[in-house]
Amino acid sequence: MGPPARASHPIPVPIRAHAAAPAHRSIDAARALFPALEDTREVYLDSAATTQKPWPVIDAATGYHRARTANAGRGSYRWSTELAGRIAEIRGRTARFIGAGHTDEVVFTGGATAALNAVALSWGLAALDDGDHILFNPRDHAANVLPWHHLRAIMARFGRNIELVPYRVTELGEADIADIAHKIGPRTRLITTSHLHHVYGAVTTLEELRGRIPSRVLLCFDCSQSGGHLPVDVVELGADFAVFAAHKMFGAPGAGVLYCRRRVHDQLIPFLPGGTSGGRAGDDARVAMPGLLEGGTPDIPALLALGAAIDVLDSFGMSAIAEHNRDLTARLLDGLRTVPGVRFLPGPAYAPCATGYGIVSFTLDGISADDLGFVLAESGFMVRTGAHCVPADTAGSASDAESVRVSTQIYNTHTEIDRFTDCVRQVAEEVL
Incomplete structure (x- = not known):
């Protein structure tokens, strides 16, 4: 049996109720807000494509359909x-x-x-x-x-x-x-x-x-x-x-x-x-x-x-979110730099000081980006591969055309980043 169903609001939550939410949340407690990440060993590293949804967002969207569905401003009722x-x-x-x-x-x-x-x-x-x-x-x-x-x-x-x-x-x-x-x-x-x-x-x-x-x-x-x-x-x-x-x-x-x-x-x-x-x-x-x-x-x-x-974003604070993603970026770069055959696309890997906001793209010698993405997915890591919606006739050099993109958010941890870089290292040892 899965976890018990979470209680939901019977009617859409008024805006003023959202405003009464805790003024501050700790990044360390962020993961509990995201039900898709409960009880899973899979690691979601594709937040640049779309982010996971926290409970308040789920309640707001579903609450509209559960009660008082109407067209906003189209009636006097x-x-x-x-x-x-x-x-x-x-x-x-x-x-x-x-x-x-x-x-x-x-x-x-x-x-x-x-x-x-x-x-x-x-x-x-x-x-x-x-x-x-x-x-x-x-x-x-x-x-x-x-x-x-x-x-x-x-x-x-x-x-x-x-x-x-x-x-x-x-x-x-x-x-x-x-x-x-x-x-x-x-x-x-x-x-x-x-x-x-x-x-x-x-x-x-x-x-x-x-x-x-x-x-x-x-x-x-x-x-x-x-x-x-x-x-x-x-x-x-x-x-x-x-x-x-x-x-x-x-x-x-x-x-x-x-x-x-x-x-x-x-x-x-x-x-x-x-x-x-x-x-x-x-x-x-x-x-x-x-x-x-x-x-x-x-x-x-x-x-x-x-x-x-x-x-939700305000409750964590955008500066705290940026700092967390910068920390994860630095840890990811440090780990990938130790993997033979990793080549970084332009970005924080070339910055003279620690920087980054949770997005790193790279390739690995001896294996295509798509094949590497498949191996990573089989190992439980969800990343984006390919040209990442850069138009084909403007992508630039062949090295820029296809890559693996890792993108983080507040629900990602140091442990997940370390597990990911260990997995890339294992693949490198097999293909090089």
């Missing part, structure tokens, strides 16, 4: 109006969590991919002119590469040709600031980058360019990985756009966050016309943000889960 109020509170808490100055700068989307496409289509189609440039990293996640190519193809059909200008990545896995500075020109309108790179595990802030970027140039940060791993302040970043993926920060799939700085609001057009995102057909009346970009019924249980996820 109490179930609908209370739900709309809860989502408004979650929007406010999300704004505080990411450092936004105003709640109307927080747009809820279907995920980070949807958020980046919203930037491309709601801003790019409306604001870019023939000959304008976008600077991008071709080794970023496909969600921060392909929308710009799609935008270019759409605009070309209507006689407006924009140029996508790639910039380099350093050995540390960061955006090459000198290369970006060299490529900023009079037609540059947007620089887009990963805040925490999904393969290299390196942080890019573009702070070295502050004061050197013309005000006409907007900054877009993909914070899909950083959102649940380290403190993020969009104002400090100088972001005009920033995107987050709820499912990578303990939330449920189906919810994302798009930060749109107020200075760009008048440059936007609806992303999903319909519902509450536009006026009557043929009407030029403008819908206020964030409704302008939120057409249709959202994934309500995923938004409720996002609120619970932010509570």
Whole structure:
């Protein structure tokens, strides 16, 4: 028999009840919050793909379906109006969590991919002119590469040709600031980058360019990985756009966050016309943000889960989470450096000091990344292998194309990291 069923809340937990949760949790007690990790010897090391879900998130999502299911704000009855109020509170808490100055700068989307496409289509189609440039990293996640190519193809059909200008990545896995500075020109309108790179595990802030970027140039940060791993302040970043993926920060799939700085609001057009995102057909009346970009019924249980996820992250503290993942990263690198044949991709392995936020990618001589991933899975270690959603025609050298990626979170331990490196060492001894 399995463990007894855990008692669940009979009705959705109000936002104020989440706020009354313990002000501080210890990282040492984190694992007990995640039911999928109970009573298992398997080691989950794929949190960059998606994180495990804690009990408060599970309760929030399932609670919506158990009782008082309604469409938020679409009715005058109490179930609908209370739900709309809860989502408004979650929007406010999300704004505080990411450092936004105003709640109307927080747009809820279907995920980070949807958020980046919203930037491309709601801003790019409306604001870019023939000959304008976008600077991008071709080794970023496909969600921060392909929308710009799609935008270019759409605009070309209507006689407006924009140029996508790639910039380099350093050995540390960061955006090459000198290369970006060299490529900023009079037609540059947007620089887009990963805040925490999904393969290299390196942080890019573009702070070295502050004061050197013309005000006409907007900054877009993909914070899909950083959102649940380290403190993020969009104002400090100088972001005009920033995107987050709820499912990578303990939330449920189906919810994302798009930060749109107020200075760009008048440059936007609806992303999903319909519902509450536009006026009557043929009407030029403008819908206020964030409704302008939120057409249709959202994934309500995923938004409720996002609120619970932010509570959980806040209860541990983002600085403590970052420190724990940095500690695990250092331990992982120290262990893998002793394994013959291990070759690291750009990232914290090449940093002059201890750094890292829980993401390390590597290859092992004598065995393909996919085969190594299979052997590791058979031994109980869940990691990601392959190109990690870097578009095939932009992956770079063959050594970058396929790798094993290890990604950690607060539920991972020193013991798990040591067991993993021991397993890689055993494989190396057999194939070399």
